[in-house]
Amino acid sequence: MADSKTLGGAGLRGQVAGRTALCTVGKTGAGLTYRGYDIRELAAQADFEEVAHLLLYGELPTQAQLDAYRQRLAALRDLPQPLKEGLERIPASAHPMDVMRSGASLLGTLEPEHSFADQQQVADRLLGAFPAILLYWHHFSQSGTRIDCSSDAPDIASHFLTLLHGKAPSELHARVMNVSLILYAEHEFNASTFTARVCASTLSDLYSCVTGAIGSLRGPLHGGANEAAMALIERFASPEEAVTGLKQMLERKEKVMGFGHAIYRDSDPRNEVIKDYARQLAAEMGDRVLFPVSEAIDRTMKEEKGLFPNADFYHASAYHFLGIPTPLFTPIFVCSRTAGWCAHVFEQRADNRIIRPSADYIGVEQRAFTPIANR
Numbered sequence: 001m002a003d004s005k006t007l008g009g010a011g012l013r014g015q016v017a018g019r020t021a022l023c024t025v026g027k028t029g030a031g032l033t034y035r036g037y038d039i040r041e042l043a044a045q046a047d048f049e050e051v052a053h054l055l056l057y058g059e060l061p062t063q064a065q066l067d068a069y070r071q072r073l074a075a076l077r078d079l080p081q082p083l084k085e086g087l088e089r090i091p092a093s094a095h096p097m098d099v100m101r102s103g104a105s106l107l108g109t110l111e112p113e114h115s116f117a118d119q120q121q122v123a124d125r126l127l128g129a130f131p132a133i134l135l136y137w138h139h140f141s142q143s144g145t146r147i148d149c150s151s152d153a154p155d156i157a158s159h160f161l162t163l164l165h166g167k168a169p170s171e172l173h174a175r176v177m178n179v180s181l182i183l184y185a186e187h188e189f190n191a192s193t194f195t196a197r198v199c200a201s202t203l204s205d206l207y208s209c210v211t212g213a214i215g216s217l218r219g220p221l222h223g224g225a226n227e228a229a230m231a232l233i234e235r236f237a238s239p240e241e242a243v244t245g246l247k248q249m250l251e252r253k254e255k256v257m258g259f260g261h262a263i264y265r266d267s268d269p270r271n272e273v274i275k276d277y278a279r280q281l282a283a284e285m286g287d288r289v290l291f292p293v294s295e296a297i298d299r300t301m302k303e304e305k306g307l308f309p310n311a312d313f314y315h316a317s318a319y320h321f322l323g324i325p326t327p328l329f330t331p332i333f334v335c336s337r338t339a340g341w342c343a344h345v346f347e348q349r350a351d352n353r354i355i356r357p358s359a360d361y362i363g364v365e366q367r368a369f370t371p372i373a374n375r
């Protein structure tokens with residue numbers, strides 16, 4: 001009989017909760033693979049649309065398939081008018097992750113998934129529409145501007161940056177965004193994906209699965225860590241200040257967001273990729289503070305706690321150098337992880353049994369009910 005203290009109390013760590021053909025995390029010799037491809041090769045040579053096709057359609061596309069897929073996704077960028085009106089009613093004070101969650105849910109009321117035969121179409125629709133859901137609200141709430149949601153950018157990475165900045169990104173910026181979307185696209189049974197699979201196991205619709213997953217991703221122990229990491233980095237004006245500040249945080253037993261991982265023990269393979277791009281962007285910007293401070297935090301965490309940066313830590317400075325406001329960081333994770341979430345929902349549906357574990361009861365023994373007048 002399993003001991004519940006070592007199960008629930010330890011966050012189900014090490015428990016196999018299902019099967020997947022999508023991804024391996026932390027296996028010896030291969031840090032992270034998507035359908036058998038090493039993340040480093042995908043990040044170096046592929047575009048996000050190729051990776052989304054791999055996850056959602058089972059294989060990397062041919063050039064003709066990729067062109068057709070890009071066109072299909074581009075045709076799904078614009079938003080229906082009632083969704084725009086709904087986004088206009090969300091206050092500027094809202095967290096952008098709440099906008100993503102509400103946007104996904106509202107789209108599901110306007111273009112419901114009538115049957116599971118629609119699932120590929122819905123997944124593509126969410127991938128196509130998420131940048132505009134976020135950035136239509138962002139511009140309207142900041143300045144009252146109603147942006148054109150359908151840019152002529154060639155891919156989702158450039159589309160996002162075009163909607164945000166009102167102009168096409170440079171080649172380097174488009175590449176960094178593409179790489180970021182690839183790195184965040186899929187990660188086995190992480191908390192948000194598991195949320196999506198639990199929802200899918202009830203035979204619920206895809207919008208509900210994705211909406212629930214967004215809620216899970218929002219927390220600072222998961223996707224929200226990239227925003228929290230940025231807030232931390234910005235607190236320090238120099239590497240020396242960062243070292244002192246970090247040591248004080250660790251003495252106070254505070255968690256340092258962007259470090260550590262539930263599965264990886266020594267390093268997160270996504271870190272070295274995004275760190276390299278953060279360094280390139282820092283050089284391009286002539287930055288002399290943010291990147292050196294980030295490296296000082298990184299070194300101090302290694303020396304003091306033996307902890308390593310996860311995918312989120314250097315994403316913070318990379319996104320900052322792309323001119324992305326900090327509250328929009330975690331929504332970009334949504335734009336990417338939607339590919340992984342939807343692929344997991346398809347997988348769950350293809351071999352489903354409702355996910356319903358048991359709990360070890362630790363409450364009071366059974367007792368007699370006392371009517372309210374006698375209590």
Ligand SMILES: CC(=O)SCCNC(=O)CCNC(=O)[C@H](O)C(C)(C)COP(=O)(O)OP(=O)(O)OC[C@H]1O[C@@H](n2cnc3c(N)ncnc32)[C@H](O)[C@@H]1OP(=O)(O)O
Binds near residue numbers: 259262312
């Ligand atoms: C894309 C992603 O979602 S990646 C994860 C993003 N999240 C973060 O960056 C948040 C900061 N990190 C954390 O909170 C954790 O490392 C998690 C949530 C990612 C993993 O949690 P766990 O699996 O429980 O971590 P783990 O078992 O390795 O922790 C071991 C010890 O290191 C400590 N530790 C782990 N991460 C950190 C951290 N970032 N800062 C300080 N201490 C930490 C834990 O408190 C624990 O100490 P204890 O044994 O004294 O309680």
Ligand SMILES: O=C([O-])CC(=O)C(=O)O
Binds near residue numbers: 186190191
């Ligand atoms: O796998 C996890 O627990 C968290 C993570 O890195 C991710 O979802 O990308």
